[in-house]
Amino acid sequence: MKRETFNVKRDYARSACGAVLLLAAVLCWPVMPVYAQYADQTKKTLSPPQDVRAFDTPSDGGGSVTLVWSPAPYDSAATRYQILLREGTVSDPMAMTVVAEFPANQHYVREFKWPWWTKPAAGDQHQFTLRSGKGVELKNGTVYSITVAAVLSDDRGVAQPLTVTPQPNWMNWNQINNLFLALLFGSIVFYAIRTARKREIFLRRIPGLDAVDEAIGRATELGKPILYLTGAHDMSDPSTIAAAVILGRVAKRTAAYETDLLVPHRDPITMAVCQEITKQAYLEAGKPDLFKEDANFFITSDQFSYTAAVDGIMLRKKPAANFFMGAYFAEALLLTETGASTGAIQIAGTDSDHQLPFFVTTCDYTLIGEELYAASAYLSREPVQVGTLRGQDIGKALILGVLAAGTVLATLGVMLDAPWPQLFLDLFKDVK
Amino acid sequence: MIILRRQVPLLITLITGLVFAAQYYVPHPASEQMLTSVTKWLQIIGGFALVLGVSSLFHVHAVKIRRKEAGWGYSFVLYVSMLGTIAVGLWSNGKEAVDGTMTAFGWIYNFMMVPLQGTMFAILAFFIASAAYRSFRARSREAAVLLIAAVIVMMGRVPLGEYLIPISGDLSQWILNVLNASVRRAILIGVSLGTVALSIKIIFGMERSYLGGGKE
Numbered sequence: 001m002k003r004e005t006f007n008v009k010r011d012y013a014r015s016a017c018g019a020v021l022l023l024a025a026v027l028c029w030p031v032m033p034v035y036a037q038y039a040d041q042t043k044k045t046l047s048p049p050q051d052v053r054a055f056d057t058p059s060d061g062g063g064s065v066t067l068v069w070s071p072a073p074y075d076s077a078a079t080r081y082q083i084l085l086r087e088g089t090v091s092d093p094m095a096m097t098v099v100a101e102f103p104a105n106q107h108y109v110r111e112f113k114w115p116w117w118t119k120p121a122a123g124d125q126h127q128f129t130l131r132s133g134k135g136v137e138l139k140n141g142t143v144y145s146i147t148v149a150a151v152l153s154d155d156r157g158v159a160q161p162l163t164v165t166p167q168p169n170w171m172n173w174n175q176i177n178n179l180f181l182a183l184l185f186g187s188i189v190f191y192a193i194r195t196a197r198k199r200e201i202f203l204r205r206i207p208g209l210d211a212v213d214e215a216i217g218r219a220t221e222l223g224k225p226i227l228y229l230t231g232a233h234d235m236s237d238p239s240t241i242a243a244a245v246i247l248g249r250v251a252k253r254t255a256a257y258e259t260d261l262l263v264p265h266r267d268p269i270t271m272a273v274c275q276e277i278t279k280q281a282y283l284e285a286g287k288p289d290l291f292k293e294d295a296n297f298f299i300t301s302d303q304f305s306y307t308a309a310v311d312g313i314m315l316r317k318k319p320a321a322n323f324f325m326g327a328y329f330a331e332a333l334l335l336t337e338t339g340a341s342t343g344a345i346q347i348a349g350t351d352s353d354h355q356l357p358f359f360v361t362t363c364d365y366t367l368i369g370e371e372l373y374a375a376s377a378y379l380s381r382e383p384v385q386v387g388t389l390r391g392q393d394i395g396k397a398l399i400l401g402v403l404a405a406g407t408v409l410a411t412l413g414v415m416l417d418a419p420w421p422q423l424f425l426d427l428f429k430d431v432k
Numbered sequence: 433m434i435i436l437r438r439q440v441p442l443l444i445t446l447i448t449g450l451v452f453a454a455q456y457y458v459p460h461p462a463s464e465q466m467l468t469s470v471t472k473w474l475q476i477i478g479g480f481a482l483v484l485g486v487s488s489l490f491h492v493h494a495v496k497i498r499r500k501e502a503g504w505g506y507s508f509v510l511y512v513s514m515l516g517t518i519a520v521g522l523w524s525n526g527k528e529a530v531d532g533t534m535t536a537f538g539w540i541y542n543f544m545m546v547p548l549q550g551t552m553f554a555i556l557a558f559f560i561a562s563a564a565y566r567s568f569r570a571r572s573r574e575a576a577v578l579l580i581a582a583v584i585v586m587m588g589r590v591p592l593g594e595y596l597i598p599i600s601g602d603l604s605q606w607i608l609n610v611l612n613a614s615v616r617r618a619i620l621i622g623v624s625l626g627t628v629a630l631s632i633k634i635i636f637g638m639e640r641s642y643l644g645g646g647k648e
Contacts, residue, residue, distance in 0.1 A: 061459040140461075168460045175457055182453075182628070189632055236474070238627040241634065241642055248641045268485030269478065273642060280641075297492045298485035304552035316503050330556060337559040340566075351623040353616050361567035369619040373626030376639070384638045392625045399621055 046074060046150045046157035049081070049126070054146045054162040058118060059175075062140040062168030063132035067148055068109065068121045069159070074152060079104035082149040083128055084158070085136070090145040093158040099136050100128065104150060115426040118173050123419075138166045177427050188398075189391030196387030203386060208347055208365030209378045215321035215345040216253050224320040225260035226250070227313065229335070230274060231326020231350070232303070234267040239351045242372050243325035244274055246349070249379040250323065251281035255290055263296040264313065266306050271298045307331040311338040324348040324363070325372065328355045336362035349375060402428050442637045449635030489514075581607055 049069040057064035067083065081104050084096035110123035120127065128148070132138045143165050149158040195201070219226045228250060230243040247263065254261045261278065265271035275296045282291035299309045311334065314322070322339040324332070324346070332355040339346050340362050348359035349367030359366045367375060370392065377385030406425055413421035452470075455463050493507035520536045528538030570576040587593030588604020633639035 059459060061461050061464060168462075170458055170460050172457050172459045179457055185625070185628060186632055189629055193638070234478075235642075238630050242626075242630060245639065245641045265485070268481035268483075268488070271488060272481065272484055276643070277641060294488070294492050294495070296488075298488040300489075301485075302549070304549045308548075308552055312503075312506070330553065333559050333563060334552065334556060337563055340563075351626070353619050353623070356619070358563065361563045370622035370626035373623075373630050376641070384633070388629045388633055388638070392622075392629050395625045395629075396622065399625075 046079070046152055046155045047072065048157040048159040049148045049150055050159075051125075052148055052159040052162060053120075054164040055120070056165060056167045056169075057129055057131075058120075059169055059172040062166055063138045064129060065138060065144065065146060065164045065166050066120065066127065066129045067146060069126045069148055071108075071124055071126060072104070072150060074150065075104040077103045077105055079150060079152045081107070081126070081128075082151055083130060084147050084149060084161070085130065086145045086161075088143060088145065089163055090161055093147055093149065093161055096145060096147065096161065098149075099130060101151075102128075114174055115177065115429070116423055117176070117426075140166050140168055142166070177429070181428075185391070185395050188394050189388055192389075192391035192394060193384055193387030196383040196390060201386050201390050203378060203381075203389065206367065206371055206374065206378055208349065208367045208371065209375055211345065211347055211365045212250060212379070213253065215323075215347060216250070216257055216259060218345060219254075219320035220257040220259045222320045225262050225317055226254055226321045226323070227310075227317075227319040227339075227344075228261060228263045228323040229310065229325065230263070230265065230270055231324075232266060232329055232331070233327045235270050235273055237327055239325075239327045239372060240267075240270055242376065243349070244270065244277055245376045246323075246325055246372075246379065247274055248277045248281050249376070251278045252285045255282040255285035255287040258287070258290060261292075261295045262313065262317070262319065264299050264306070264310055265296060266299065266301055266303075268298050271296050303329065303331055304334075307334045310335055314338050314342050314344070318342050319344055321345045321347070324350070324359065325367075325375075326350065327352050328359075333358040333362065339363075438640070438643065441643055442640065446635060446637065449631070453631075453635070581611075 049072060051068075051070040053068045055066055055068075057066045080101055082098045083100040084093055085099045086096040090096055107126055107128050108123065109119055109121050109125045109127045112119075112127055112129070114120075126148075130136065130138065130146070138144065143163050145161040146164055147159045147161040149156055216226060228247055230247065231237075231240055233240045235241060235244070251261060263271075263274055263278070265274065275293065278295055279288075279291050282288050299306050313319075314335075315338065319339075319342070322336075322344045324336060325348070328335075328350055329352070332350075332352070336346060336348065336359060346363040347365045347367075348363040349372040350356065350359060351369050351372055353369065356366065356368060360368075374389050374392075377389045406428060409421035409424050412418070413425075452467070455467055490511075493510055495501075496504045496507040497511070517537075517540055520540060524530075524535035524537035526537065527535055528541055529535060534542065564582070567575060568579040568582060570579050584600055585604045585607055587597050587600035588602075594601040630639065634642070
């Protein structure tokens with residue numbers, strides 16, 4: 001009896017289980033295809049990157065190729081792109097080597113600092129520039145097969161390999177705006193020189209240069225020499241050339257006043273050039289007999305040895321006027337403070353902006369930055385020199401205008417979220 | 433003769449000036465190679481020019497010693513130390529160390545040159561203090577502005593200053609990043625234009641005083 005009851009109960013339980021399973025199956029029926037679809041999707045390989053283009057990187061010295069492709073829906077930090085490369089023509093991507101790998105949400109055209117006139121595609125496209133180095137060697141003139149693959153976990157979608165040949169280029173089109181601005185400024189300078197030849201141009205007073213005569217006069221009265229330094233750089237630096245040009249004007253006046261001139265040098269070539277300049281200045285002043293070959297002399301190229309030697313000259317010979325023209329570094333204050341302690345009139349002129357505070361605090365007069373380059377025009381008053389100065393002023397006015405316009409355009413670009421202001425900003429970006 | 437002294441150098445300046453201005457825009461390896469070669473030429477010329485410099489140095493100090501001018505003893509010390517260093521340098525084959533052992537030349541450099549250079553550099557700290565004292569006495573409006581700005585920046589750059597005056601850190605950053613940076617950039621723009629203008633004058637032969645002056 002008990003056994004019979006147990007069997008009946010078991011049949012009921014079996015039937016109930018079956019009914020529940022059937023009900024569950026009926027209820028789940030609409031959901032099942034979704035699960036099936038999802039499973040199918042994860043198993044399917046990633047679609048390969050689309051619209052892939054490979055080309056020699058433009059405006060470079062060779063040894064580099066660039067790939068551009070469209071963004072994909074799967075672009076995220078989890079997905080990765082691989083760059084595959086192989087020398088020669090290859091159709092099977094499996095035969096290629098992975099040379100670079102990065103998250104799929106990186107390397108967009110907009111991240112590259114190329115100006116708009118050389119951008120290879122729209123900003124939202126992917127771009128990768130492969131260069132020689134770090135285990136990759138791209139030889140100029142050699143054909144390479146290159147492609148890009150998208151990778152997510154074990155799935156991989158590889159685009160069709162493309163052939164590309166790296167080549168060196170003869171023109172850097174990324175810097176064409178720089179060339180344009182240089183030519184524009186050059187034209188302005190020539191125009192200003194032509195104008196200066198026709199009519200007189202006003203030059204504002206530069207107290208530091210007005211003081212040159214005063215300093216030389218004082219040295220003459222006291223019967224003491226004048227010390228002139230041409231800076232730390234060699235003749236390849238424009239500030240040294242400017243210092244040498246001013247030396248010519250100063251030497252002409254020291255010759256006229258029959259005052260001794262001392263020019264210690266750090267560079268032998270600068271010394272040789274300055275010797276010629278000084279000699280010519282004495283000739284022009286009509287005092288060739290007063291010219292001393294050893295007025296210009298070499299000390300050493302070592303920064304602090306030179307400083308110690310010049311400080312020694314200042315303390316022993318006590319020059320009445322010290323001129324510090326050209327480029328200077330840490331030695332600036334060591335020189336000028338020693339000069340100040342001897343009571344000499346000190347006139348400095350430098351484009352080393354990091355040393356300007358030291359010169360301003362220790363010298364009587366300081367030619368700041370461009371005034372060093374203006375000195376030649378100011379002292380000579382020749383139309384060519386003065387015209388160049390006017391050209392510089394027009395250039396500065398132009399730059400000020402561009403700065404103001406650029407500020408407005410950049411602000412508008414942010415406010416309107418518009419790309420067009422960038423076209424103008426790119427054009428004026430590379431001024432150096 | 434005037435052609436050799438003036439026209440030829442001006443022609444060389446014009447050609448090389450234009451070629452190397454163009455070189456900036458040409459990324460081709462041939463252009464880079466040309467620049468490298470010319471840089472090497474410059475180094476070679478510099479090496480020869482050093483002979484000029486050293487002979488000038490010897491000449492100036494020889495005259496001082498011969499005439500027994502004031503301070504001629506220093507010139508004598510210069511002669512002895514220079515000839516001594518050259519002799520030791522030749523003896524050590526110009527090497528500062530051989531198999532990890534310092535040579536006499538290395539000893540001169542490390543225990544004489546380096547401490548002397550360090551001493552000169554160290555004097556800078558005292559010179560900065562004395563120059564700052566003279567400049568920051570607030571005798572004029574400009575000096576007063578300089579003094580106030582300097583005090584704020586100094587306070588903002590040291591932990592104790594920022595602890596005592598918390599706002600000095602932000603103020604110091606503002607002075608450096610806004611006032612200082614903008615003025616510095618203005619100076620640099622002027623310097624850049626001056627450099628370009630001077631280069632144009634030199635390349636096209638309008639500025640020739642570096643050749644020895646004269647207008648002919």
